[in-house]
Amino acid sequence: MLVLEDVHTHYGKIEALHGVSVEVKKGEIVSLIGANGAGKTTLLMTVCGNPQASSGRVILEGRDITREPTAQIMRSGIAIVPEGRRIFSGLTVEENLHMGGFFNTKGEIRKSQEHVYELFPRLKERENQRAGTMSGGEQQMLAIGRALMSKPNMIILDEPSLGLAPLVIKQIFEIIGHLREEGITVFLVEQNAHQALNLADRGYVLETGKIRLQDTGKNLLANPDVQNAYLGG
Amino acid sequence: MAAQNIKHALFCAVITLIISYPILGFNLEAQGINVTIVGANATTIMGVFLAALVVFVFQLFRDSIMGKLGNLSSLSSGTHKEPMAENKRVKIESWVLTGIVVLALFWPFFMSRGAVDLATLVLIYIMLALGLNVVVGLAGLLDLGYVAFYAVGAYTFALLSQYLGVSFWFALPIGALLAATFGLVLGFPVLRLRGDYLAIVTLGFGEIIRILLNNWTSLTGGPNGIGGIPDPTLFGMEFGRRVKGEGNTSFHETFNIAYSGEHKVIFLYLIALVLAVITALVIRRFMRMPVGRAWEALREDEIAARSLGLSRTAVKLSAFTIGAFFAGFAGTVFASKQGFISPESFVFLESAIILAIVVLGGMGSQIGVVLAAIAVTILPELAREFSEYRMLIFGAAMVLMMVWRPQGLMPMRRIHIELKKQE
Numbered sequence: 001m002l003v004l005e006d007v008h009t010h011y012g013k014i015e016a017l018h019g020v021s022v023e024v025k026k027g028e029i030v031s032l033i034g035a036n037g038a039g040k041t042t043l044l045m046t047v048c049g050n051p052q053a054s055s056g057r058v059i060l061e062g063r064d065i066t067r068e069p070t071a072q073i074m075r076s077g078i079a080i081v082p083e084g085r086r087i088f089s090g091l092t093v094e095e096n097l098h099m100g101g102f103f104n105t106k107g108e109i110r111k112s113q114e115h116v117y118e119l120f121p122r123l124k125e126r127e128n129q130r131a132g133t134m135s136g137g138e139q140q141m142l143a144i145g146r147a148l149m150s151k152p153n154m155i156i157l158d159e160p161s162l163g164l165a166p167l168v169i170k171q172i173f174e175i176i177g178h179l180r181e182e183g184i185t186v187f188l189v190e191q192n193a194h195q196a197l198n199l200a201d202r203g204y205v206l207e208t209g210k211i212r213l214q215d216t217g218k219n220l221l222a223n224p225d226v227q228n229a230y231l232g233g
Numbered sequence: 234m235a236a237q238n239i240k241h242a243l244f245c246a247v248i249t250l251i252i253s254y255p256i257l258g259f260n261l262e263a264q265g266i267n268v269t270i271v272g273a274n275a276t277t278i279m280g281v282f283l284a285a286l287v288v289f290v291f292q293l294f295r296d297s298i299m300g301k302l303g304n305l306s307s308l309s310s311g312t313h314k315e316p317m318a319e320n321k322r323v324k325i326e327s328w329v330l331t332g333i334v335v336l337a338l339f340w341p342f343f344m345s346r347g348a349v350d351l352a353t354l355v356l357i358y359i360m361l362a363l364g365l366n367v368v369v370g371l372a373g374l375l376d377l378g379y380v381a382f383y384a385v386g387a388y389t390f391a392l393l394s395q396y397l398g399v400s401f402w403f404a405l406p407i408g409a410l411l412a413a414t415f416g417l418v419l420g421f422p423v424l425r426l427r428g429d430y431l432a433i434v435t436l437g438f439g440e441i442i443r444i445l446l447n448n449w450t451s452l453t454g455g456p457n458g459i460g461g462i463p464d465p466t467l468f469g470m471e472f473g474r475r476v477k478g479e480g481n482t483s484f485h486e487t488f489n490i491a492y493s494g495e496h497k498v499i500f501l502y503l504i505a506l507v508l509a510v511i512t513a514l515v516i517r518r519f520m521r522m523p524v525g526r527a528w529e530a531l532r533e534d535e536i537a538a539r540s541l542g543l544s545r546t547a548v549k550l551s552a553f554t555i556g557a558f559f560a561g562f563a564g565t566v567f568a569s570k571q572g573f574i575s576p577e578s579f580v581f582l583e584s585a586i587i588l589a590i591v592v593l594g595g596m597g598s599q600i601g602v603v604l605a606a607i608a609v610t611i612l613p614e615l616a617r618e619f620s621e622y623r624m625l626i627f628g629a630a631m632v633l634m635m636v637w638r639p640q641g642l643m644p645m646r647r648i649h650i651e652l653k654k655q656e
Binding site for chain 1: 523529530539
């Protein structure tokens, strides 16, 4: 579904990714874990084409998207829940969702809106509320809902647990599990390694711009190195 | 706390003295060929010191005064009321607006020529402010050179009529489209810029256009401007005493009424009114369309908007272009109303005033912007009695406005429910 082949990414002269290869197969949940500054967000941004990879290839469903502009990539069946949620705080919940389905027809929007409300009944209650006035968990739900509005085949989540209460995190991860059942491929980037690996079919460990380890989620959880470095021993 | 208050109040009073004494306390008087400085009369100087005293007292008790005022407004404005049902509100709103427009249609026939002329100017500012509202209020792109597009519209008509004899009705769409093209052209280099940087570049663009008009003497007449711009015609009927254009007839002869200079003024007013209404309706439509929401989304969060597949280029350029289009509209009407234009009409102050209208009215709100345009244009006229102090009063009014209603006269309202504050 999504393949990164030996991707190098630069910010100006500084190389942030030193040849990263990642593969996400259809229907999988793949987690990418790593410490601060390891390049997790850079990797996602490279997939979105902002910044573009300086060498290597990014392939989405067999199509080379390495040099495509961001707007075009984001319209081809892939959706991202950006780090820190980034909802439109001045717009209402409903308007936020409609923005997610910007390139769909009205009928499709209505359908996916209903679907999102089924997943997150909380959002339905807050339909006409300004998004910025909701709690962090609700905003994260909205961010995920907004990403789902475009009916993506694949969804990328950047740190969905950031700054949320443990109970809410649990809820969010349940939803992510549910997305897989609907046939959506999930690429999850997390610092919260334990929960991310628990949920994932496979996982990658990114360290200073390189993939250090890759294995199934269970094996990574059991791996002593991972336990020491990311799971607090 | 008290000591600090006194210190602060003293400081403010001294500042008041420093600012106002040189301006009000001295007069320049011409004696023969020399200009001498004469101290103002005693009442003015008393006034200055009195003002300083008022500032001192106000600053001293500022907290309690502002606190009381705050209580008053929260009591009266009823901010915690449940919002009206949406369809009901929209219905009332549209009825009221239709009523106002109908009133505005018949109003000039009962008013003096000067008042109608002023109203035409107000309508031109309404068009400009509505256009800038798209760029600044909705798309959140701070444009300090908006007057450039206004100038493009005005000069397009002036030049076309001077060199090619094009009439108002032909020049109107051409001027607007040309202004829109300039908006597009300006849009490209500033796409990557945001906030302060964008403001500076647009400011520069506004100046470039003005300086170009000022110096391209062979084409634009430079600082001498262009005169003799024809008035608009009504289906080939002219409003002048004598018919100038070939094949045209004159309005008063066709309808067999006595010639009156007022006909032209009223006609121009009606054109401006119709165009202003069209501007408002078209932009209102845009706001409800996906592109309007895309503008707002880009303003709220650029990264999120891009993550949803919106193209930053397309959204920003569309805002710039549409904003500029209506400035071109306004410019054409302005050129026709004045009959003479020169680069002096398109200085930075104009941009600043239009921006002030948008901010005062409440960013993104159409009704607010219309109200603010009326207030900002008429206030200096009303304050004419105070002659040289009128800009002072204007400035003071703006400062007060921003202190009490920083969100603008009528901030943009979206239907939403607010949680009641817990007492």
